[in-house]
Amino acid sequence: MRIIVTIQHPGHVHFFRHPITELTARGHEVHVFARENDVAIDLLEAYDIDHEVLAGESGSLVSLATVQATYEARLLRRARRIDPDVITAIGGVAAAHVSSILRAQSIVFYDTEHATLITALGYPFADVICTPECYREEIGSKQVTYPGYHELAYLHPDRFEPESSIRESVGLEPDDSFAVVRLSSWKASHDVGHGGFDDPQELVDRLEEVGLEVLLSAEGEPPAALEAYQFSTAPDRMHDLLAEADVVLSEGATTAAEAAVLGTPAVYVNPLSLGYTRELEAEYGLLFEYNGENRHVRGLERAVSVVKQPADEWRDRRERLLEERLDVTAFVVRQIESLAQPQMAAGTPATNTG
Structure with a gap:
């Protein structure tokens, strides 16, 4: 063909x-x-x-x-x-x-x-x-x-096996707890009039308060005050990083879903809910989506709470997902x-x- x-x-x-x-x-x-x-x-x-x-x-x-x-x-x-x-x-x-x-x-x-x-x-x-x-x-x-x-x-897992060596390439120690924060550019045709986190600086400060290193990925230019948190890695290594993270906070649905299917709890802050983000939350508890009023505050508090839960819980939820999805x-x-x-x-x- x-x-x-x-x-x-x-x-x-x-x-x-x-x-x-x-x-x-x-x-x-x-x-x-x-x-x-x-x-x-x-x-x-x-x-x-x-x-x-x-x-x-x-x-x-x-x-x-x-x-x-x-x-x-x-x-x-x-x-x-x-x-x-x-x-x-x-x-x-x-x-x-x-x-x-x-x-x-x-x-x-x-x-x-x-x-x-x-x-x-x-x-x-x-x-x-x-x-x-x-x-x-x-x-x-x-x-x-x-x-x-x-x-x-x-x-x-038949297609991808994460490599923990990604930690060293972004300046992390093997036992560091860390969060990946993904900010969108809001320039897509379906993004007009929408937004995610109210204050990225507050987001970073709160995550650091609970002992998390913060790695920032932003479409376009990051906020000037947060440039030091922007990390650099080969584009084909991003999924290794999502798999290693303790939590992922994302304005983009794809990044949130990628983290979820890898067994990393994901907080998705965006006014636009999708069928797959809803299912990953309702059926598997691997993604938590927040929209409407106070979405920033509610999403951030969820991110803080999930890192206190045992890692085995997220692995078990992922295993059930993989048993039921092809x-x-x-x-x-x-x-x-x-x-x-x-x-x-x-x-x-x-x-x-x-």
Whole structure:
């Protein structure tokens, strides 16, 4: 099969990294096209994934439309030459549009209910839309659900084993207790009008009061007074750090969910709740989300309280999660192959089955 994978965010690299490897090993021809966004290209290079960059970063929501149009036009030209059987993506606006023009099959993976612009532009053109079972929107006959989360495509223990050597690389001792704090830039299309922690300085001070070292990761420039807390590590080592942390406080849902599936309690402070953040809290107690009034205070107090609980408790909760949720990479590979093969054999779309 000829398969195109499109990448427009660092998280997309993580999600497709192992499916790309497995599909290639199974004899398929895989082409990866990307748009510059944060460390997405750095990750592709770190994982030695052959790729072509089709467009640069967008500096604002206004420029995003221009960048997206450029990306789609260039993707269409490349895809015409490749004549793919399947085009796949997360979100999948460009993938769905290009595949509909070329009469290729498209399969979109998504887990973000409130990204309504992306879903409005992409879903109508996609052939198959795969979502976690906890996704709270009904899409119709195109939808295939599965018991898992995007993060289990790359952080399932069959795919990832953390390395404790990350502590030394960020200046921590083996027995240091520490928190990772992730601040968002709030520049995404679905972030307009929203915010997370009220006062990052208060956050850092309170965590230090209870004996935690604080490592700060900020999209864009961190607050000037907190520059000393900003750590530097290779982008492909971030998950090692999340696995080693005592607690993670994040304005971003992906980082919070990554910590949770690794067995590190995560505090998610953001007005936007998602199906998977809600499930990780309600079903497994590995993530705690706070929105509305006093979200900053309530989230911070939760972070302080969880570090006092025994580590065995978080390991047990993670073990139950892994027993009930699947290795998502295997699901992704199976869905891509099942979509393409009937088309190759008979020129008809695949039947959608979970």
